[in-house]
Amino acid sequence: MTVTNKTVTTKTKRYFVFSNDRLLVPINADLGTGIESLTQLTEEIFSEYVEQSVQIHVSEEAEHHLVDMQKEKVEHETMRSISMREVVMSMPKEDFQHVAQAWQYAVFLRTHQFCGRCGSRMDRVAWEMAMHCHTCQHRCYPRVSPCIIVAIRHENKILLAQGERQKETGFFSTLAGFVESGETLEEAVHREVFEEVGVKVKNVEYFKSQPWPFPHSLMVGYLAEYDSGDIVVDGKEIIEADWFDINDLPTVPPKFSIAGRLIEETQKRMGKKQV
């Protein structure tokens, strides 16, 4: 038998602690350092909950545990709580994805206490992230809802729209919508664009994706070219939409969001074309 000399490294243990819909962080946490800041969280704040903590991620370097304090509102001089939107705005992208995972699992566990088929209490499965009903054997997994998001370009313009909710922030953004049952992602792009603004698109091309835990979407980004039709907004989801000169944009979403990156990519491509 060969014995190899392996260096034993201690894994970093991180607790993702949620109270209501907010993440607890040390009071002086520099969120720019990402989840590293969570290691300084005072354990006494959530010690009563540690027993019920759920291991959600293991890698060579780290172990992540979810602690859900549910509705308990916590006040402690060593910590503060931040919303998921603050997390997405201030943490590096990779770190945000770890918090997103933890939050989506918390939502899943909160909303699957009882079986949707027979109403019995469900139990958490030890070896995978799932809830199981021992009465009728129904098993549930965390929900991920695919949502397409698309930047449409035409000549030197990009189609941007404003929904009711974006009206408050003044943002104009790319079009987005949930994928329906039985539909491919590309079909969803064509349908959503036509439903929301009445135009047809062509050359639909996959760009990138981004988890968006509000509460469990997966944004699938596309770039597309305008094909035909005049803009007619649906008046429900979209209240205003227009073609904007790529060099003279209204207020658009920041680059931490996939909408911001789609707009940036469209700008790059148009820049290239003009050379």
Ligand SMILES: [Zn+2]
């Ligand atoms: Zn059941």
